Amino acid sequence: MKKILISVVLSSVASLSYATQQAFLIQNSGWMEPFYQDSNSQFKPLINGVIQTVAKPDDKIVVSVFNQSNALAKSPKIIYQGAGAQPMLADLQAQQIAYKNDKAYADTDFTEAVVSTITEPFAKQSGIIWIFTNNKNSPNNDAETIARNKEFYTLIHDNPAINKVLAFPLKMPVKGQHFNASGLMVYALAYGQSAEKDLNQLVESGQIAKIFTQQPALLKPLDKEPVQMIPQGVKNSSSIRASLSQDHKVLIFDLEPKKVVPEIKLTADLKNNFYPYNIAATKVEAKLMLANGQQAPIQISQTQVNLLTKENTKLEFNLPIPADVVVSPWSWTAFKAMGKQVIVPAQVQVTLYEQQLTLSDQFKQNLHDLFPNDPLSDVFVAPSNIQSSTAIIPVQFRLQYPLWSVMVMMAGILFGILLLIFLFALLSKSKRYDVLINGINKQSIQLKPFSTQNIYGENAKIIAVAKRGLSKPTLEILDKDIIITLR
Structure with missing residues (x-):
């Protein structure tokens, strides 16, 4: 009870x-x-x-x-x-x-x-x-x-x-x-x-x-965050730099957009976070997870590990770089960055399966020296029902885009604005034309670009229609017996 x-x-x-x-x-x-x-x-x-x-x-x-x-x-x-x-x-x-x-x-x-x-x-x-x-x-x-x-x-x-x-x-x-x-x-x-x-x-x-x-x-807990990933270098690219954030929690990759490779061959140490336990796992898996839900498996050089309390285990991780990570320098994302870094967040998930936890010999001896024949030291025996553990490691892909692409886009936008202003001014301006009927100047008309105007003869009869585009206007003569010109 x-x-x-x-x-x-x-x-x-x-x-x-x-x-x-x-x-x-x-x-x-x-x-x-x-x-x-x-x-x-x-x-x-x-x-x-x-x-x-x-x-x-x-x-x-x-x-x-x-x-x-x-x-x-x-x-x-x-x-x-x-x-x-x-x-x-x-x-x-x-x-x-x-x-x-x-x-x-x-x-x-x-x-x-x-x-x-x-x-x-x-x-x-x-x-x-x-x-x-x-x-x-x-x-x-x-x-x-x-x-x-x-x-x-x-x-x-x-x-x-x-x-x-x-x-x-x-x-x-x-x-x-x-x-x-x-x-x-x-x-x-x-x-x-x-x-x-x-x-x-x-x-x-x-x-x-x-x-x-x-x-x-x-x-x-002995089922989460069992390891820390400490980057040591990138084997297949001298332009990619791997590091840890100041608080040692975030794995950071600095990339150059022009030199991005399909995957990063990262060498890294796995540090055991379960002190005072040694961790043995018969299977290790890892995957990359983007913020949009996209996932990709990460190949690891070793599928079995033995992580001691005082020694790190060096492994190689083939980390894929999804196409979503590297955005075009002509994209809205790059434009908003204004020549600064574009940061793409992600996560690396590392899971240890069939894990076995054993007290380090040094810690066990320390317990024995401090508490001889103490049955309560059994609290340090790890529960047998914990078979796996998962570490979620935050990742940042940092891409430095050049400022010239932003300048080109801004120049293009400025040119477009000026062109619109010019066209607007052009479309709003009228031009005066003299109408000659049978060689005699009878009247004058004013035409804006893309406008039309009727030309009248005797008895207010429409004898022609003047049409203007961006250049010189044309005439549609309705009375074929009359010669009509504009100047």
Whole structure:
């Protein structure tokens, strides 16, 4: 029943938009004794430093201590709630190990702490949950520990409402009256899509690196953005340059329209984004997708890859250049650019099939050293149901069109306008002609271009019709007995 309740609670992220919510859950159960008792412990200063580093002034902040609810007290217990990060060291120093009765320290329930935070201070709205723990989940201190560890594993990996999970294993040797510890684990859980974006921003901006100097371990998601493509060069064209944008997210190709080839033979490194996991995939596919929906397959030099955490894999990609990418220098698109770059957006999609994720040996040894015989380290075992992952890499084709074509088009447009003005003036101007009937000047007429006028004889009888085009007018003589000329 509890698993069903957890699933319902965690799948009901509301869609309303709020300022970033962040909760900081600090374990104070019995296993944490040395972190609180050792006079050299950096546990509480670390927590204060994290709060001050990652929280913005307008964030909604909750700081709680947690263990497991018992007859004496409910868990978690809020020690601060408000807007923005406040100096918390004094409040943290006042916290001590919790008891479940007069003689025994309190036990630990991770899932209870997370779910209670989401349902109460978060009010089921998206937010980031930080957990500071010695990585021991021990509800009731009995055989249920294994089951609760599995419950926490399911919460992290399988529940769709937890969008992203990072972990930071830290070396922190401490000694207490009853227990010793070698290290500390800090988890960051993003509850909801908004929190996932906020957590990504904290990582990408370098804000988290100010307090955690080592690369964070990614626990979730393990089915998207597995790799980064780092261009190294173009083999079949010296006029095409491949590079990355300043934020290292966009793959950029600078092209010269006159020297475009049917495809780009790009050499690039694939960087593993799933630290601390090595990625083995039996099949790799890639395709180019334009903004108009057009797609084209990309041939890859290797169809199987083994991506290690610390080493990139060099591959060659035959990237087709669809005809839609290279527009004519006489096109409206080139004209609008006015000699500047024309940017054609696209995407490269790279998919790894039948992927197998294994912890790197170095990280595994680090976990063993920090948390010996710790069953909760099983959260780093990748779920077996994730068989593939896809990376969507934004692409820009940048084409530099010459200014002379724009100047020619502008000159043509100007010439057309002047021609129209000339024709208009020509068409609106009248010319006077004398009408000679049988050699005698009888009358005069005025004709505009492309106009006609009747010529009258005696008794107001029409004897001819004068017609003018752009040049000299012509006469249509109706009375053949009369000689009529114009001059």
